[in-house]
Amino acid sequence: xxxxxxxxxxxxxxxxxxxxxxxxxxxxxxxxxxxxxxxxxxxxxxxxxxxxxxxxxxxxxxxxxxxxxxxxxxxxxxxxxxxxxxxxxxxxxxxxxxxxxxxxxxxxxxxxxxxxxxxxxxxxxxxxxxxxxxxx
Amino acid sequence: xxxxxxxxxxxxxxxxxxxxxxxxxxxxxxxxxxxxxxxxxxxxxxxxxxxxxxxxxxxxxxxxxxxxxxxxxxxxxxxxxxxxxxxxxxxxxxxxxxxxxxxxxxxxxxxxxxxxxxxxxxxxxxxxxxxxxxxxxxxxxxxxxxxxxxxxxxxxxxxxxxxxxxxxxxxxxxxxxxxxxxxxxxxxxxxxxxxxxxxxxxxxxxxxxxxxxxxxx
Numbered sequence: 001x002x003x004x005x006x007x008x009x010x011x012x013x014x015x016x017x018x019x020x021x022x023x024x025x026x027x028x029x030x031x032x033x034x035x036x037x038x039x040x041x042x043x044x045x046x047x048x049x050x051x052x053x054x055x056x057x058x059x060x061x062x063x064x065x066x067x068x069x070x071x072x073x074x075x076x077x078x079x080x081x082x083x084x085x086x087x088x089x090x091x092x093x094x095x096x097x098x099x100x101x102x103x104x105x106x107x108x109x110x111x112x113x114x115x116x117x118x119x120x121x122x123x124x125x126x127x128x129x130x131x132x133x134x135x136x
Numbered sequence: 137x138x139x140x141x142x143x144x145x146x147x148x149x150x151x152x153x154x155x156x157x158x159x160x161x162x163x164x165x166x167x168x169x170x171x172x173x174x175x176x177x178x179x180x181x182x183x184x185x186x187x188x189x190x191x192x193x194x195x196x197x198x199x200x201x202x203x204x205x206x207x208x209x210x211x212x213x214x215x216x217x218x219x220x221x222x223x224x225x226x227x228x229x230x231x232x233x234x235x236x237x238x239x240x241x242x243x244x245x246x247x248x249x250x251x252x253x254x255x256x257x258x259x260x261x262x263x264x265x266x267x268x269x270x271x272x273x274x275x276x277x278x279x280x281x282x283x284x285x286x287x288x289x290x291x292x293x294x295x296x297x298x299x300x301x302x303x304x305x306x307x308x309x310x311x312x313x314x315x316x317x318x319x320x321x322x323x324x325x326x327x328x329x330x331x332x333x334x335x336x337x338x339x340x341x342x343x344x345x346x347x348x349x350x351x352x353x
Contacts, residue, residue: 018171046213048180052173055210055217078171078306079215082254086209086218 011117011126012039012065014073015110016058016080018051020044026074026107030114037118041065053080058087062099070098070123072130074110098123104130138234144200145193146335152182152189154331155324165320169307173214174320181212181220197235201228215305216321219255219264226250237282241275248272261303262314264321267293271329283337287330294318294326 013030017023023044030040041064046052058073065071073088075081081101088099100123102109109130116129139147155162155178163175184207185192192200205224209217230243248268252258259269270293274285295318302314305321 046173046177046180047211048213050173050176050213051171052177052213054213079213079217082215082218083213085254086221 009069010038010067010120011069011113011123012041012062012067012071013110013114013117014058014061014065014071015040015042015044015106016053016061016073016084017042017044017076017106018046018053018080019076022076022106026110029107030110033111034114034118038114039065039067039071040114053083055083055087055090058084059090062087062091062095066095068098069117070100072113072117072123072126073099073101074104074106074113074130075101076106080106100124100127102127102130104133108133139197141193143335143339143341144195144197145189146339147332148185148192148200148204149189150335151328151331152185154327155179155182156186158324158327162320162324165318165323168317169302169310169314170320171214171306174216174324177212177214177216178220178324181208181217184211196233198228198231198233201225201231204228215255216324219251219321220324222250222254223247223268237275237278241272241278244272244275255304257304260300262297262300262307262319262322263302263304264319264325266297266300266319267322267325267329269293271325283333286333290326290329290333294322297322 015023015026023042027040027042041061043054043057043061045054047054062071073084075084084101088096091099102113112133113126113130116126159175159179162178163172166172166174185204188207192203195203201224205221205228208224209221226247227243230246232239251268252265255263257263257265259265267290270289271286274289297319298317299315301312302308307314
């Protein structure tokens with residue numbers, strides 16, 4: 001199996017934060033853990049700038065991190081989750097069933113999910129690993 | 137009630153302008169218990185709605201509402217985007233082109249349900265639903281002084297969120313400290329309802345005669 005083939009088969013990770021700096025920083029941490037083994041994309045900031053999240057940017061990030069094994073989304077707060085749910089609903093039916101939003105803290109969740117994904121785990125395993133971090 | 141282009145322009149345009157005008161007030165409310173961006177986000181969304189107003193007002197009402205909803209989803213940037221976007225899109229989906237009061241009530245009910253599902257929320261959680269649900273009840277009741285009661289219901293329902301403790305949204309992080317402030321989403325919903333009622337009243341729409349005419353068709 002070529003390296004490229006392997007990457008395409010690993011679950012993709014999308015990081016959505018209100019802050020582009022947080023999203024980029026979390027993505028850097030995932031990259032440091034897993035190198036290029038996992039499709040990874042991030043987005044942050046409201047349409048036109050400022051803190052917030054942007055459905056269009058979330059859709060683009062899902063597309064960028066797309067994998068046949070699916071995509072796990074990590075979100076920070078409120079609107080990031082609601083806007084991600086909206087974006088997922090706007091996907092084609094065929095893709096929609098292969099995207100999950102993890103109920104986990106965004107930075108730690110992204111690193112855990114990325115590490116799990118790099119092992120070739122299923123989307124469900126990736127989500128469960130991230131959600132072990134869920135605040136209780 | 138027939139909804140012509142003139143009425144569509146006024147309804148959509150005046151709701152949008154009202155949100156833009158009240159941006160600072162909504163942001164101030166949100167600074168007290170949330171992340172302080174509600175007014176800014178609504179302003180961004182509804183300025184985009186205003187920019188498309190000519191195109192939107194030319195569409196049949198259901199399509200126009202769906203277009204407004206989609207603009208809010210894409211432009212607002214906070215949770216209020218999908219929440220208000222869902223309200224407008226669901227309203228558009230359920231509204232007949234020439235609705236009677238019963239038709240409006242039915243569509244509004246479907247839209248409120250869609251907002252509940254989107255926000256995984258319900259009344260008494262200090263959200264926009266604490267305004268939308270009582271207003272829906274007033275629409276369902278109908279009656280002679282409907283406009284006045286709708287306005288009163290929207291205003292008192294928004295005020296009733298002041299003593300509530302937030303259960304959903306960013307304000308829930310504050311726990312008991314969210315008590316004592318009006319919910320910004322309840323306020324924006326109340327402003328929207330009031331604006332719609334003002335426009336319908338000034339245009340003399342949804343009157344008793346209108347309903348009788350619709351019923352005799």
